[in-house]
Structure formats: C-alpha cells, structure tokens
Amino acid sequence: MGTNFEIMLAKLVFKIGQHFRNPSLKGWYLFLKKSEGWSIDQLEAYQLQQLKDLLNAAYQYSEFYKHLFDVHGVAINEIQSLDAIKKLPVISKNDLLIHNNKLHTQINFDKIFKANTSGSSGASLKFKREESADSFNRASIFRGYSWYNVKPWESNGYFWGFNFDRLSKVNTYFLDSLQNRFRLFSFQQNELKVFTKKMKNTTYVHGYSSMIYGLAKFVNANNLQGFPKLKMIKGTSEKIYESYQREVKQAFGLKMISEYGAAETGIIAFECKQGNMHINMEGVLVEEENNEIIVTNLQMRSFPIIRYRLGDYIKLASKEKKCTCGMQHPILEEVTGRVGVEVFGIKQRYPSLYFYYIFKNLAKNGLPLTYQVHQKVKGQLIFKVEQELTANNLKILQQEIEKYFKNDMIYTVEELESDESKNKKTQSFISNLS
Helix, strand or coil: CCCHHHHHHHHHHHHHHHHHHCCCHHHHHHHHHHHCCCCHHHHHHHHHHHHHHHHHHHHHHCHHHHHHHHHCCCCHHHCCCCHHHHHCCCECHHHHHHCHHHHCCCCCCCCEEEEECCCCCCCCCEEEEEHHHHHHHHHHHHHHHHCCCCCCCCCEEEECCCCCCHHHHHHHHHHHHHCCEEECCCCCHHHHHHHHHHHCCCCEEEEEHHHHHHHHHHHHHCCCCCCCCCCEEEEECCCCCHHHHHHHHHHHCCCCEEEEEECCCEEEEEECCCCCEEECCCCEEEEEECCEEEEEECCCCCCCCCCEEEEEEEEECCCCCCCCCCCCCCEEEEEEEECCCEEECCCCEEECHHHHHHHHHHHHCCCCCCEEEEECCCCEEEEEECCCCCHHHHHHHHHHHHHHHCCCCEEEEEECCCCCCCCCCCCCEEECCC
C-alpha cells in the first residue's frame, strides 16, 4: 500500500481521473451508501419509479422497443407494479445483436462510452452506455468494496486478459498505473514471483477466478504466504469452485468473494461479508423464470435492457431469508450454470447443468474438484479433473456420473492441465457439437 504520501498521491490521481471520466460517480456512490439501509418497501418503490421512467424512454426513443411493445399490445402506462413487468415480452442476446441500431435510443447524452461483451458465450455485443449509467455501475462496485473497508485507489492486483500486442500492452500499463493497479501478462514463473512480491503491499486483488486460483496454487507450492495488508479477493466472470476456495484460503487467509453481472446488465449482485450475494436492486430488476435469470437494467437509457434473458440458471433465496449484515436486498443463492448448451447421449439429450450438480454433490461430500468436461462425439464425454484421484475417489466420481447419465454415455476421466486456458475465461463444458 506504500507510504502515506504514495497513498495520498494515488487517491489524488484516482479522484482527478474520476472527476473527468465519471463526474456523476460520487453522487451515485453516496446514494447507494444511503439506499443500502433502505427497507424492502423503499427499494421496491424506487425500482418501480425507475422502471416507469425506463419504459417511457424506451417507447419514445427506441424504434425497437416501440415496435416490440406495439406488436405485443403492451401499453406501458399499464405497468403500475413490479409484477406487471411480466406483461412485457422477453428479449435475447440475438435481439441485441440483430436489432442493435434500432434498439439504441435517439437521446442526446452529454457523454457516451463504447462498451462490449467478451463474446465468450457467443458473438461479442457492442453498444453505447451513457456516463450516468457507467458511473452508477462503477459506484455499485465501489459500494461492494466499502463492505470490506477497501478504497478503489488502493494498490490492487488485476487478473484479466494478457494476450496483447506491444502497443496495447504499453497502453494497459499506463491505464493500470493511473488506477494503482498491476496485473499478470503471463503465467511464467518469473512474472508470478514479481506479482506475488507486489502483493505483499496490496489491499485487494480481483478478476478471473481461475487465474486467482492459479496464483494461489503457485503461492502454496512455493510457501510464499504472508500478505498482511490484503483485505479482499474478488472473483468475477467465472464460477468459483469449492476447490478454488480451499487453495485461496490457504494462500491468502481470505475466501474469494463473488461479484455477478454482465457488461450489458451491469452489476447484478455482490457478496457481503456474511457470505450472501445481495441483488443490486437500485440497478437491476431480477426475475427467476424456470430457474433462468431475466434481467432489466434500471439505469441505462442509451441502450435499454428490458426483460433480458441473460443465459444463466440461478437460484434466488426465499423472501423470508434475511442476512445478518442488515441489508434488505434479496439474496441470490447460486448461479448454477449456463443455459442452452446441450449434452448429447447415445439416445437422449441432457442439460449441461448436470455437470454442476455432479461436482456440487462431490464437494458436499468432501471431494471438491476443479474440472472441465469436453464433448467431441455424441454419446461420449471426457471429464478432465485437475486433482490427482485415488482409486476410491475415482470410483466415487464414476458413481456420480453414472447416476445422471446411466447407460447412455461413454466417458473417460483424464488429467486437466492446470495451465490450460489461463489467458481467457474458463468454461466448465466445451462442446464441439452444434
């Protein structure tokens, strides 16, 4: 974290950058710190007002939504409760891609940012996001940081992409320096050592959970523990396996917390210190429909996201479940997997969600595994497991697999190379079949 002078300088640089890039961020942050203490009635009243404003803007300024609502016979003035949103049609990623220009609103904003999705689950989506919505999203992240007494300008390690050309790498170094941030550009031993040394004075680390896990294994293997200033380890964009948590806790003395969201929806949920993922109610309206998440972004007007099928299976906690942290925001219990990727047996088809349950059951019974499943041929699966399995553990895994696929699948269990896919988002199931 450095000397007091270094901390003050980092804060000054951050604040100056924030003032020019995100002038409304401070106001949003103060609002969110206040609203985190609201009752559920206050939160829902705010959501309803935001929803009404969003629908009016979308109908008036977006050619796509005007046509969509008219075709479905939806009068937006009929939406007088949060439940009434179900009268509106659900949209998909394809709608955002195919109707991109018509979906953007014809509103003149003072400042617009270009945004895009990673494309890891399909084609990359490009869209425009106004400064207010961008600042709100960043403020939502910073509110989550505040729960761990973390300031965004404090020294932080970042695990994201690192396959850059020379010019991009220089630009990345420059932007990182403005945010008091450093990152890995490869998983070579010498870079891991440099990164780990920097972490001795670091307040928080964040990014792809698989990359944080990889670093934790390096720390443990080389007995490099000892990070006294570390307050928060945040994994995002990927599933956090129980096997990750054990390695991370051993390496850093902290569990990896979770942030859930998407570029087009904004932050959906953030984990509090009690271990519960709270829905970011001020920013999104979340529905659970047949275990799938339907998201409405309540803040963005430049590219409205209304009843959007994000493509994840989720599990919401019951309304009666309350968190001891005191927040009334509903709890997202699990993000259980991606929707739409089918597994082909010899005779039948299965949801890829099966893999989530297979390995969740194993973790519950004391066998947490890091895995990846591949399918290249119908009726055949390759289970790649990173941990070395005893004969008994292999038998337990085989029994769990056969419980779900019975005699309809031929499978093998192989070793998962620990350095596979270190420069990209890790997928738990990879299918070469259409």
